[in-house]
Amino acid sequence: MNTMHIVCPHCQAVNRIPSERLAQQPRCGKCKEALFNGHPLDLTGSSFQQHISRNDIPVVIDFWAAWCGPCKMMAPAYAQAAAKLEPHIRLAKLNTEQEQSIAAQFNIRSIPTLVIFKGSREVARQSGAMSAADIMRWISSHI
Numbered sequence: 001m002n003t004m005h006i007v008c009p010h011c012q013a014v015n016r017i018p019s020e021r022l023a024q025q026p027r028c029g030k031c032k033e034a035l036f037n038g039h040p041l042d043l044t045g046s047s048f049q050q051h052i053s054r055n056d057i058p059v060v061i062d063f064w065a066a067w068c069g070p071c072k073m074m075a076p077a078y079a080q081a082a083a084k085l086e087p088h089i090r091l092a093k094l095n096t097e098q099e100q101s102i103a104a105q106f107n108i109r110s111i112p113t114l115v116i117f118k119g120s121r122e123v124a125r126q127s128g129a130m131s132a133a134d135i136m137r138w139i140s141s142h143i
């Protein structure tokens with residue numbers, strides 16, 4: 001049986017989920033919350049590393065900031081993409097204003113920037129606001 005490691009968005013525990021149960025609204029074994037809720041997950045400095053390194057599913061990060069108009073424009077499109085792509089892909093957000101050291105670590109020069117991670121490794125990045133269809137097409141072409 002193929003088992004996937006999925007990091008809980010609530011308590012950051014690493015869950016082992018049989019891949020065929022991934023789409024059956026699995027809950028965290030530790031805190032019992034839903035592992036997926038169809039919304040982009042807000043990451044912080046303390047949860048970011050855990051999510052990009054311990055998830056067996058690809059993790060997409062939207063590097064954004066509250067002052068950025070195009071970021072706000074893209075937010076509903078990104079949420080739509082999350083609703084469609086979960087639970088096979090985790091869509092998350094990182095506020096570059098609050099987490100400047102992570103933004104610097106990944107050399108984020110403009111926002112919004114989307115970065116796809118697979119097992120800690122960056123596999124693609126794209127800057128500039130996109131529609132939901134473009135986000136899904138771009139992600140699908142890199143995973």
Ligand SMILES: [Zn+2]
Nearest residue numbers: 008011028031
């Ligand atoms: Zn949990």
